[in-house]
Structures are given as C-alpha cells and as structure tokens.
Amino acid sequence: MDDRIRITEHAPGQERVLTPHALELLLSLHDFAEARRRELRRLRRTRRAALADGATPTFLPETRHIRDDATWQVAPPAPGLEDRRVEITGPIERKMTINALNSGARVWLADCEDSCSPTWENVIKSQVNLQDAIAGTIAYTSPDGREYRVTAERTPTIVVRPRGWHLDERRILVDGEPMSASLVDFGLHMVHNADALIAAGRGPYLYLPKIESHLEARLWNDVFRATQDMLLIPRGTIRATVLIETISAAFEMEEILYELREHSSGLNAGRWDYLFSIIRAFRFRGDDFVLPDRAALTMTAPFMRAYTEQLVRACHRRGAHAIGGMSAFVPSAKDPAATEVALAQVAQDKRREAGDGFDGSWVAHPGLVAVAQAEFDAVLGEQPHQLARTRDDVVPDGAALIDLTTTPGDITEAGVRLNVEVAIRYMEAWLRGQGAVAIHSLMEDAATAEISRSQVWQWIHVEARTVEGRTVSRDWVKRLVREIAEATPRTEGDRLDEAVALFTEVALRPTYPAFFTLAGTERYLSPLTQPQAIAA
Template identity: 40%
Template structure:
C-alpha cells in the first residue's frame, strides 16, 4: 500500500507526509490524492514565507510594547480607513443572513456529535479544528474526512447539505504547525494544511449548494494578518475556479491588539468578510500575553470579577457591534459554555437556563446578530430568546451611534482580587485541559460547563500573572507564589485520583500536572498553551489514539 503513496510523491520531491494513523488508511487515501497534494504543495509554497513574516511581526510588536512602555492604540497610518464613511463589506449570502444560534466547539472527529449537530435546528455549526479540537494526526484526518462525508451527504440521518446547519469551518490558528507534513524542509503551517484540504475537497460543492465555503479565522492580531488571509482566499478561488468573493470568513476578535484594528480587518476582507466575533476568554488572556508583566494590567479572579458587564469587555463588545454594523458586517457573540442538567423541571435546570439567558440578553441588547452554544439542548431556548427580543434575520439596523469607546475604556482592568476558589479552579482547568490533550481530546466537562483551549489559556495566564506579581488571596492574605501553586496542584491530584481507573491514566494526569506547573512557573510567559503543548515531546508521544485513553478521559470529563 505504501509503495502507492511513494509513487504519488515522485513529482513532489520537496514534500513529505507521514503514513496514516492506525485504522484510518481509507480516510487517508481519500484526503491525500495526487491532486490535493499538488494543491497543498502550491498553497504552502506560495504563502509559507508570508506566514513567517506575520509571526515575526507579532514578536516585533510585542518587543516594541515591552521596550517602549507604550499602550495599544488606534493606528495613525490607517485613520483614513476609519474616517471614510463610504466603504462597506459585500453582503453575505442568504444562508449567512440569519444565524441566531450556532453550535460552538464542534470537533468534527467526534462523528456521533457531529451527526447530531447536523440534525439539529441550529442555524450554523462552528466546525472546529482550533479551540475545541486536539490536533493529533488522527483527529485532523478523521475530522476533515467527516466534513467531506457531510458535504457529500454521506453521513447517516443528516439532511442535505443545503438544508443542514451551515458549516463554519475553523482551521487552526497561525501559531500551530502540522508535524506530519513537511514542505520544502519545513513543517506545514497548521491553518494552511486544514484550509487547503477543506477547500480542495469541499469548496466547489459547498459553493454549488449555496452553503459555503465559510470560515472562522482564529486569533488574528492585526489587519496585516487579515490581508494575508485575503490573499490566500483570492489565490485559492482562482486555482479552484471559484468566483471572487465565494469564500466568506468571520474573524474572531480575541486579541487586545486586534480590537484597535477591527475596521482595518474588515476593510482588508471586504469581498470575503462574514463579520467579526467576540471571544471573551482568549481576549482576556491576550492582556496577560501582551501586557501581563505590568502591574497595572493585573487581571483579577475571572470566576468572580471578569464578565461581559465589566467596562473593558462591555466596551469591546459595543465597539465590535458598532464597527460591524457601520460597515454592514455581521457581529456575533461568544459561546455559552454552561451545560443544562439532564433532569428537566428542577431548580438546577431552571437556574442554569436563567443564567445563560441573562448572559445572552447582554449580547442581544448590545446588538449582536447571533451567538453560540455548546449544549445542543440550549439551541431552541436561545433561538426563542433571540426571536422574542429582535425583529428580522439580524440586527444590522442597530448602528449603535450611542457608542463612544476610547482606548482607556478598552484597557481598563476591572477591580478585584484573587480568591482561593478562583486559583484552584484555574489550576484544575489548566491541568485537566492538558490531560485532555494527552488523551486526544480538545475539550472536557468540569463543574457543569465545557472547557477548551480558550478557558485553559485564561486559566494558566492568570496563575502565571498572579505568581509574577505576588498577588495576595482575599481569603487569608496568603501570597500566590510557586510553593502555594505547587501545593494546590498536588491537592488536585489527590482529589482526582479516585477517577483514574488505570495506572496509565494516573500517570497521564500526573504528567499533565507537571506540564502545567512548567508552564505557569516559567520566568517568561509562553505565548500560547496550544503552541507549547504542540511542540512538546510528551504530547507528540501520546498522539496515537488508544481506546483506554479515551475511556479514562471520559471518566475525568464528567467531574
């Protein structure tokens, strides 16, 4: 069999691809055809240097902030774009006009959940290779293959792709690489690997059925990165024979620097924009990433003091909605992570539903055109909530002329301190996220809600920052230092050990705890926890899917 693969590569001497994971030989052959490999080689060769440049630009901008002491601000050299009232993004296709409720964190390698999502009444599905997905080779191949099956109406029980919830495909972010493919001596950029395969196999079919190709773009930090994506879209459409503007993309504004460039990001993607999205936890974590070594930007306990009602997050959402609607672009809110209890008509069920409704009403009143939920049972209640408080397919008519957001508003840290509960919660989320990754999963369930890389980012960011600034606990004035965090992590191991039913699962959990401590005790802040894990030999050694790992992970996830 592998002699056949060897023959495929004779024309691609500068490209290497590892053999398929166990059990995925047929899916591998479907994905990696002669045509798709040639396309990937061209795509990556064309844009790899530009990917490196935007990553270097990130380093340069961070160094400037550190050395100068400057704060983020609206750019002077692009003021003409912001002050020009005339330009607009192109209207989105009909299937994107009404997306009140999307399903978020849908890792498509989870075949059964993916099928349930396709059968659901949701307007859209965030088909996720980023925050909610662990990017093992197995998961990437299985996930992309499942999307191909869905687009070709080959998954059991799903409606035709033109009638199913619209697929919003989210490739990995720029910080991720694909270890299993080398192009001209370098590992392939993760987002180009994902985007290239999805477009080659699904782009034309989705377009023919007026159902795409539509994308989410994660962790964009500047209009230069939006410009690069636009160049990739234009090149891809030309190569695949699609009309200009066929691809539409929603940019997730989950970085404090990007907040000051939202108009410019829309401007760069005018022909391909599907709007902007709020991502509260990655956005909050970006403050620690870019400014966290400064005491003025000490972020208090997120479980008690950080939410969309606080000035810096409310200003961010208001500005995003105003910016989008001013340019006729859709503005979407974040994901409800809470899970409804299985027992209906109980106090706990009513309490969780009321909490989700209250938070989503904040977004509806701000003018968003839709938002996401994780729990499929929240789809109908949230659609009813949206429809009962709005009129029409979206809220583009709400221009939010009342909004006046200043840099001070966006950079105003909420008041508050650190609680023992919040510290322990952050440690638990960080450790359990790494444990999930080592188990081949990108998200897990903890205390009634879904946790993914976004919540892991803010959790480990806060622990690192609290140690860095020697924050004191509100409870008893203890200093948050290396010893306290280490002791609390060991306590967590004791609490979780009864849920580990094999020596392998116990060892994996302790490995996860060791890796978490390594991340939060570092002198310098690792920029992304996913990059850190993706480059770590421990994660790479765990990539082969084993059933016992998945079963043990399921047991831990129910905590």
C-alpha cells in the same frame, strides 16, 4: 507525490484526505504564503514584546483613512449566512457533528481549532467527517449500539474554523519544515468540499481565529484570492468571519473588515481568547492589570462592555454581522436545579447581546439553542439581522478597552485552586485527544485552559494576594498541583503525569510561553527530530 512534501505519520482515512490533488494545492499554498506568514509571526513577537515592556495599544494612525472613510462596505451576506441568530460550535467528532446538524442552530462552527486536540488522527478524522457531513452521508453507531443520523429538515450552514497562523502542522513537512496548520485545514477543506457546498447553494465559509493585525487579515484575503483562482471558483465565494480575540485586533476591527471586505462575513466577540490575550499582554503591569477569579469575569465588566459595543459599531457601520460570544454551560439531567439557574444566566447573557445589537451568538451545547434563539427572536422577530442598527451612540475608546481597574470581583483561594484543577484536567484530556471537555458543568476548551494557566502565572509573578490574605506563590501553587494530582482518580492510559509536567512548564516557570498548545504539541503530540525553525 512531490518529493518536496513529506507526511511523517499515518492515520485511518489519510488516503482519502491527502490525495495527490490535495497535496498539490497544499504545496501551492505553502509557496504562496509561507514567507509572509513567517514575517507576520515575527511582527507579532515584536508587538507582544512592546506591550510587555509597557507600550500602550492604540488605534493605528497609519490606517486612520480607512476608519474615517464612511463609504466602504463589506460584501452583502452570503447565501446561508443571512440569519445567524444562533451558532453552535464544537469539534468535528462524528457524534457531535450529527448532534450539531440536528440542533436547530442556524450555523454550525465545525472546529479544527480550540475544541480539537490536534493529534494526527483528529486532524484526519475531522476532514473525513466534514466531507461526510457535507455529502449528507454521515452516520454513527455508538459502542452500545445506539445509532445517530441526521434527521433535521433544515441543517445549519457549515462554517469551518482552521487553526491559527501561529500553529504548524508538524506531520506535513515541506522542504523539511512544518507547514502552516492554517493552510492545511483550510486547503483540505477547500479541495474536498468547496464544489459540493457551492452546488448546494452555500459556499466555503470560515471562521478565522487568533488574528492579531489587519496585515494578517490581508494575508488571508490574498490566500482566498489565490485559492479561488487555483480551484476555478469565482472570487468572493469564500466568506470569512474573524474572531476578535486579541487585544491588538480590538484596535484594528475596521481595518480587518476592510482587508477582507470582498470575503468578509463579520466579526465575532471571542470572549475567552480575548480575556486570555488581555492577561498575556499585560501580565507584567502590576495591580491595575490583574483580573479577579475567572468565574468573576463576566461580559458586564466595563472593559468587556467597551469591547463588545465597539465591535457591534464597527461591524454594522460596514454592513457586517456582529456575532456574540460563547455560552459554555453544559446542561445536566443529574442536577436540574443547577441547570435551571444556569439556563437563566444564559438567557440573560443572550438578552444583553441581542439588546446591544448583535446579530447572533454562540452556544456549546444543543440544549442551549432554544434558550439563545428565544432571546434573539424577541429582538429580531422576522428580521434576519440588525445591520441597520449602526450604534452611532458608541464612540471608539481605546482607553476603555484596557481599563481593567473597574472590574468587579476578587482573587480567592478557591479561584486559584479551580484554575489549577481545570487547567490540569483539560490538559490531560487534550493530550489524550479530547479538545472539548465538560468540567464542573462548563465546556472547557483550549481558550479557557489558557485563561486558567495564564492567571496563575500572572498572579505568581506579581505576588497577588487572595481576598483571604494569602500571597499566590509558586510554592503554594506547587502544593495545589500535588494535591489535585493525588486526588484525581487514575485510569489506564491516562496522561495525568504529562499534564502536570505541561502545566508546570506553562504556568510555574519564570518564562511565559505564548500558548500552552505549542509546548504541548512539541513535547507530546508530534515532536520533531529537529528543533522547530520558527517561533510563535
């Protein structure tokens, strides 16, 4: 192994994943991209600071020529990505992988990001399970002896979501500094699975999260070109769908498609992270930028309608798929009445997306696949997509994207309490290595926990008042934290105390951390002996 690269932890399966060839590729990717990644992270911080200081996001004048040029298109749909009407998401945990492959969905998003707690064991295990899934050898026997096998005649096309540009992989050091977590997840997938996917008539397909500008998409495109050259794969074989889940990216959708056009397979309306980004960007702005309870934030809110309709227009104008957002509901056999109501809500949500022109949408549970597919079947019929529906009736409107004043709903005492509870319970599970957690019949992940803790931070900062008349103060929230912690059953090996400390750090202190996952990783999952060299 090159002495420039050092692995600081060990997990089962590591020798199979971190092979000499794999480490050689990771080192090459680091040398190719790290300087630009650092600069792009600096630009992120500058833009975020400007928004926090009162700047208004706008469509970029310097890229107007890209938006005005009606002639360019992205690459045509890649094999296995022509029809994406239902996509199921989840961590690359062994049983969940098998369930996803048997689900009947057209696409499986194999997630290394928001639904995966980035313990070193999970990072390695995800890559092992992904290799086995692609090889067709994955199987699992539960502790109670139940066997899980892939039995579906047609399994979903696999699309991998690596971690975002802002995250470091602190267990792999190059010249003493952490590697990009994005490049680790991407590089390991490429070196182990690209040839097998291509041989099976598919390809190495990706979802790209947390992108904040077209320049970040440009770096990904350059990484794709370089990697394909290194692995002797034809350029354009890699395809990527970008999650539009930050407010700045919403103003650069066509530019992002343009930068990735030889590798693009569309955009996704990443609704939960998008809401998190809105709160984070405008957290200092006062009443006009304060949103109601998380439960009241539906896709029918005018600013969310503007976001989704402009996304469909941008995609279809350029020949790219538009994929709808996550239905996070988890069906429960214990409460059939509540499940029936929730399924009706999921159907209504997917009916709206299909009617708006989306080509497919996300679900978090196999039990939702049939419900979502029925709504898209009703609109698509035998057609694989709606690319011909260009939504010329939609006019790009920057003001509509950031007009939160018409959002219906209230801040309630119950909503504040629920945010605190969900954030603490999720963080406790995340610290134990669980990245997708069912809480109150919803599948929570890092994005939904970010909304919960960010709303609490903002409500405290602006001294928001609940509909009952109580001011959301730091002291009151501290009391809620104590009450929730005391009411939570303790189990051997739980990390509740650390979760409370983490929530306090990211929701109750005067300064606002950009991501709770950064603080959680640095303090609890993979601390370094020396401070991190660069900020998020």
